Amino acid sequence: MPGPEGFDYEVRGGEVVISHHGRRATVLRGAAAARFLADVEDDDEQELMARVTGNYRRGNERTAKNHPRNAGR
Incomplete structure (x- = not known):
């Protein structure tokens, strides 16, 4: 199974901005x-x-959604 890809991060002052395929995914602070x-x-x-x-x-x-044990959920 391939690992995750397309992530990038940038440090801006005291923040870390994480983007995925060019779109901002989250901002970490402190x-x-x-x-x-x-x-x-x-x-x-x-x-x-x-x-x-x-x-x-x-x-x-x-696939998990269609599994019989999850029927009716």
């Missing part, structure tokens, strides 16, 4: 921004930004 900048040096940037923005789904939502 302690969250500092924690992100410390973690981005050690971890995979794309994976970290996907976790921070909540964009971690891989396209199997429709």
